[in-house]
Amino acid sequence: MKRxxxxxxxCLGCHLCEYNxxxxxxxxxxxxxxxxxxxxxxxxxxxEKDGISFAVQCRHCEEPLCVKGCITGALSIQDxxxxxxxxxxxxxxxxxxxxxxxxIMPDDDGHAIQKCELCVKNANGEPACVAGCPNKAIVFEEx
Amino acid sequence: MSKxxxxxxxxxxxGCVEGIRSIDKDSEITLIASEPYHTYSRPLISYLLxxxxxxxxxxxxxxxxxxxxxxxxxxxxxxxxIDAEKKTVTLDSGEVISYDKLMYATGSSPFVPPMEGLxxxxxxxxxxxxDDAHALEAQLTKDARVLVIGAGLIGLKCxxxxxxxxxxxxxxxMADRILPSVLDSEGAALVQSFIEEHGVKFCLSDSAAKFExxxxxxxxxxxxxxxxxxxxVGVRPNVSLIKEAGAKVNRGVVTNEKCETSLPDIYAAGDCxxxxxxxxxxxxxxxxxxxxxxxxETAGINMAGGEKLYDSAIxxxxxxxxxxxxxxxxxxxxxxxxxxxxxxxxKLFYKDNRLVGYIMxxxxxxxxxxTSLIKKKTxxxxxxxxxxxxxxxxxxxxxxxxxxxxxx
Numbered sequence: 001m002k003r004x005x006x007x008x009x010x011c012l013g014c015h016l017c018e019y020n021x022x023x024x025x026x027x028x029x030x031x032x033x034x035x036x037x038x039x040x041x042x043x044x045x046x047x048e049k050d051g052i053s054f055a056v057q058c059r060h061c062e063e064p065l066c067v068k069g070c071i072t073g074a075l076s077i078q079d080x081x082x083x084x085x086x087x088x089x090x091x092x093x094x095x096x097x098x099x100x101x102x103x104i105m106p107d108d109d110g111h112a113i114q115k116c117e118l119c120v121k122n123a124n125g126e127p128a129c130v131a132g133c134p135n136k137a138i139v140f141e142e143x
Numbered sequence: 144m145s146k147x148x149x150x151x152x153x154x155x156x157x158g159c160v161e162g163i164r165s166i167d168k169d170s171e172i173t174l175i176a177s178e179p180y181h182t183y184s185r186p187l188i189s190y191l192l193x194x195x196x197x198x199x200x201x202x203x204x205x206x207x208x209x210x211x212x213x214x215x216x217x218x219x220x221x222x223x224x225i226d227a228e229k230k231t232v233t234l235d236s237g238e239v240i241s242y243d244k245l246m247y248a249t250g251s252s253p254f255v256p257p258m259e260g261l262x263x264x265x266x267x268x269x270x271x272x273x274d275d276a277h278a279l280e281a282q283l284t285k286d287a288r289v290l291v292i293g294a295g296l297i298g299l300k301c302x303x304x305x306x307x308x309x310x311x312x313x314x315x316x317m318a319d320r321i322l323p324s325v326l327d328s329e330g331a332a333l334v335q336s337f338i339e340e341h342g343v344k345f346c347l348s349d350s351a352a353k354f355e356x357x358x359x360x361x362x363x364x365x366x367x368x369x370x371x372x373x374x375x376v377g378v379r380p381n382v383s384l385i386k387e388a389g390a391k392v393n394r395g396v397v398t399n400e401k402c403e404t405s406l407p408d409i410y411a412a413g414d415c416x417x418x419x420x421x422x423x424x425x426x427x428x429x430x431x432x433x434x435x436x437x438x439x440e441t442a443g444i445n446m447a448g449g450e451k452l453y454d455s456a457i458x459x460x461x462x463x464x465x466x467x468x469x470x471x472x473x474x475x476x477x478x479x480x481x482x483x484x485x486x487x488x489x490k491l492f493y494k495d496n497r498l499v500g501y502i503m504x505x506x507x508x509x510x511x512x513x514t515s516l517i518k519k520k521t522x523x524x525x526x527x528x529x530x531x532x533x534x535x536x537x538x539x540x541x542x543x544x545x546x547x548x549x550x551x
Contacts, residue, residue: 005549005550005551006549006550007550008542008545008546008549008550047536047537047538048538049530049538052538054537054545054549055549056537056549059548059549065433065511068158068433068436068437068440069432069433069436069437071154071184071186071187071432071433072184072187072196072200072201072203073184073202073203073204073205087200088196088200088201090187090190090195090196091463092186092461092462092463093461093463093468093470093507093510094432094433094461095511096461096470096507096508096509096510096511097459097460097461097470097472097507097510097511097514098433098459098511098514099509099511100511100512100514100515101511101512101537101548101549102508102509102510102511102512102535102536102537104511105508105509110466111195143551
């Protein structure tokens with residue numbers, strides 16, 4: 001299955017992936033309206049320290065602890081992609097407790113969680129973070 | 144072809160179905176449960192009363208689950224006997240069903256200690272099942288005074304669920320703090336004060352000495368008038384059937400890492416069992432939904448001839464009260480690192496070069512990175528502990544580890 005992979009030595013720490021993620025999942029078709037004066041809450045997040053930086057998002061694990069531990073059945077694997085049914089999620093955050101990568105976070109209003117779904121549910125269809133990465137520090141491929 | 148029988152219909156049982164079907168698509172699976180309902184998530188009953196979910200959305204798996212997995216679901220039927228020698232179970236209807244492999248996932252039941260005068264209380268409730276939730280809901284009125292005995296997870300989630308629908312709520316607990324099995328004193332005090340801001344009153348280090356119809360007299364002498372009584376003192380594993388069949392039972396059903404009981408071809412999972420808590424290297428009942436699922440799945444895979452071990456269990460809880468969240472895991476032993484700022488509170492417990500437990504309240508971001516350190520017994524000198532103790536992050540791992548996490 002195609003996944004997003006990180007090449008940390010190419011990462012500039014520019015945070016564009018975070019903005020592209022937030023825009024892609026905003027449901028808006030104007031980047032300025034989607035992002036200006038908005039505190040973004042992207043599903044991909046950059047870690048940086050002492051000149052090292054890299055992006056972290058859902059690894060779509062084959063043995064996903066988040067899915068197995070989900071108390072509602074809101075998290076499930078659909079064709080290899082771990083998706084959340086926000087309508088079922090009650091925001092208990094058991095998945096945040098479970099995810100070893102720290103790749104799941106509360107959504108904007110805190111009533112449910114959000115996570116990377118490889119942009120399959122938004123208008124992009126393919127990961128917007130990868131498409132907008134200026135230095136190929138994240139790639140979407142089979143490994 | 145094997146014949147699988149599963150007793151139960153909650154996380155352990157469903158995990159077992161999914162475990163079996165990950166290996167064996169064809170063998171017969173019969174699932175028997177006393178409750179007549181499609182599998183649903185028990186912890187969601189508080190969210191149901193709160194209006195945050197409904198009966199359709201609280202189904203643990205889609206409507207087509209039994210059909211999709213080719214499961215013969217016998218719902219509303221109760222197993223009254225297990226014969227481990229003949230390999231049969233007997234139902235309350237008298238029907239006898241044979242098995243090649245049996246899953247015992249009977250869960251737990253509310254424990255009500257003997258309390259003087261309890262029989263004089265007309266409107267009293269447990270808070271464990273959908274039926275419990277409906278019974279309580281039918282009595283909720285805008286001016287009802289509710290007395291909850293027990294400030295544990297069940298009692299407090301019940302409080303959250305009904306707070307907007309009743310007049311007043313008082314919670315009594317023998318312990319000196321709320322959530323005694325989950326929080327330390329300092330953390331509990333923070334959460335308590337937040338809950339009190341929602342109008343809930345607490346009587347801690349106290350207990351109900353006796354009941355007189357609509358009045359409770361506490362040990363301290365304090366009297367509390369109430370209209371509805373919720374009993375959330377604790378739960379006990381449902382072990383009687385399997386004990387009678389001859390299985391080894393301590394506090395819960397004893398199982399090994401494959402989730403086998405001491406009886407041949409009988410497996411067990413969930414609240415009725417004991418797990419090996421690797422954070423303290425001890426057997427204990429870990430009545431938690433994620434653990435139940437993983438035990439069930441492990442058992443199912445082994446039942447179907449695969450190989451899987453359930454060998455990294457720890458206590459862990461994610462819980463919110465009125466939007467204030469806490470995540471905890473492991474055991475609270477060893478050296479302590481504390482961080483406090485307003486309503487954010489964090490404590491890490493580490494010992495012998497390992498993280499063994501943590502409490503996070505308020506800011507719970509990326510808590511799972513800590514959970515993983517406990518479960519994997521990661522040596523703390525192999526990571527940048529100074530960095531990670533301030534904030535859970537992958538940067539604290541070696542370059543090689545990071546590559547393993549993110550590039551493989």
